[in-house]
Amino acid sequence: MRDREEGPQLNLLQRFSDAFLKDINLGVLLISMDFTLADVSDRATQILGMDREHILNKSLDEIFATVPSQHKLVQRTVLHGAVVRNHAVSWTNNMERFELLLDSNVLKDSQGNIVGAYVIFKDVTNMRSLEEMVQRSDRLAMIGQIAAGTAHEIRNPLTSIKGFLQVLRRTFELQGMNKEQSYTEVMLEEINRINELVNEFLLLSKPKHVSYERIDVTEVLRGILPIINNEAILYSVHLQYEASSHLPEVIADRELLKQVFLNICKNGIEAMSDGGMLTISEKVDIVDRNVCIDIHDTGSGIPMFVIDKIFDPFFTTKDTGTGLGLSVCQRIIHDMGGTIRVSSKGFGTTFTISIPYA
Ligand SMILES: Nc1ncnc2c1ncn2[C@@H]1O[C@H](COP(=O)(O)OP(=O)(O)OP(=O)(O)O)[C@@H](O)[C@H]1O
Ligand SMILES: [Mg+2]
Numbered sequence: 048m049r050d051r052e053e054g055p056q057l058n059l060l061q062r063f064s065d066a067f068l069k070d071i072n073l074g075v076l077l078i079s080m081d082f083t084l085a086d087v088s089d090r091a092t093q094i095l096g097m098d099r100e101h102i103l104n105k106s107l108d109e110i111f112a113t114v115p116s117q118h119k120l121v122q123r124t125v126l127h128g129a130v131v132r133n134h135a136v137s138w139t140n141n142m143e144r145f146e147l148l149l150d151s152n153v154l155k156d157s158q159g160n161i162v163g164a165y166v167i168f169k170d171v172t173n174m175r176s177l178e179e180m181v182q183r184s185d186r187l188a189m190i191g192q193i194a195a196g197t198a199h200e201i202r203n204p205l206t207s208i209k210g211f212l213q214v215l216r217r218t219f220e221l222q223g224m225n226k227e228q229s230y231t232e233v234m235l236e237e238i239n240r241i242n243e244l245v246n247e248f249l250l251l252s253k254p255k256h257v258s259y260e261r262i263d264v265t266e267v268l269r270g271i272l273p274i275i276n277n278e279a280i281l282y283s284v285h286l287q288y289e290a291s292s293h294l295p296e297v298i299a300d301r302e303l304l305k306q307v308f309l310n311i312c313k314n315g316i317e318a319m320s321d322g323g324m325l326t327i328s329e330k331v332d333i334v335d336r337n338v339c340i341d342i343h344d345t346g347s348g349i350p351m352f353v354i355d356k357i358f359d360p361f362f363t364t365k366d367t368g369t370g371l372g373l374s375v376c377q378r379i380i381h382d383m384g385g386t387i388r389v390s391s392k393g394f395g396t397t398f399t400i401s402i403p404y405a
Pocket of ligand 1 (some may be wrong): 310314315316318344346347348349357358362363364365367368369370371372373374396
């Protein structure tokens with residue numbers, strides 16, 4: 048029994064712990080000795096996507112039964128005194144991914160006997176994605192440097208091979224050696240493919256002849272609509288363009304901007320092998336002063352475990368893909384001071400390209 052004097056103090060502690068579980072922006076799990084959940088904070092129930100009534104006093108084995116062990120927020124060892132500090136865990140709830148930082152420890156009574164344990168976690172999703180962006184742009188910069196050097200070294204010999212092949216082709220033609228002439232044609236086509244790849248490589252490093260000017264995004268999109276439509280027809284995809292009137296102008300390189308839209312539309316179309324709808328729409332974000340272009344497809348969507356990688360150079364899930372498309376787009380938009388975001392929840396995918404307006 049507690050002394051009378053401890054009354055008000057206890058009251059204050061009780062109030063604090065109540066407030067802690069209700070208001071504070073932290074996930075808290077209190078665990079009893081029998082590995083059941085004794086209490087849980089409101090924020091934890093939100094992140095976990097579980098009802099308090101459903102999980103209170105339930106065994107944690109049962110609560111996390113469907114979760115792979117590396118994503119479990121509570122391990123049984125916590126009751127054996129295993130202390131955890133700043134442990135990073137990813138948690139997925141209803142297709143939304145949370146990056147959590149987790150602390151846990153035991154609770155002891157005055158004799159030092161373990162009577163339970165607690166787990167406290169903080170949602171650091173935004174911080175983590177910033178960190179990833181920094182890492183990604185570091186990696187891109189490095190790949191860019193290597194690419195620039197390599198591309199240059201590949202191009203020079205290619206030019207002379209191409210030159211001599213053209214001479215050979217002409218000779219074969221003059222001598223009526225049709226078979227040999229057709230071989231040289233195949234070789235020249237293949238060389239052109241290598242050249243195109245090298246060009247993309249060079250774009251990754253630093254676009255060479257960038258000319259920034261005031262650009263009307265609607266006009267750029269209208270200009271490339273026929274090209275996108277041609278591609279769409281091949282895949283039985285319907286194309287819909289929702290232009291918005293009076294978009295503010297952006298400062299960008301026209302050709303590069305076209306390339307970004309084409310790449311992302313092409314990806315969308317390629318994701319709809321059984322047909323579907325590609326929708327391009329525009330809006331203005333007055334708060335952040337951006338022009339935003341949404342490119343939405345009704346395709347297969349992007350699995351959670353893939354979505355982090357799609358902007359990495361050479362990441363592809365396609366047999367004939369180079370995996371450079373999105374990393375080049377990212378580079379181009381990044382250089383304009385904009386961002387590309389992707390959301391793929393449930394059905395289809397939306398890429399949002401935001402570019403600051405003039
Ligand atoms: N709209 C989309 N729907 C589904 N998956 C997509 C979509 N856009 C991109 N992806 C995924 O991202 C990966 C990387 O795309 P990226 O454009 O960088 O390369 P790629 O399309 O595979 O190759 P390339 O662009 O060189 O032809 C794709 O292989 C695909 O798995
Ligand atoms: Mg692509």
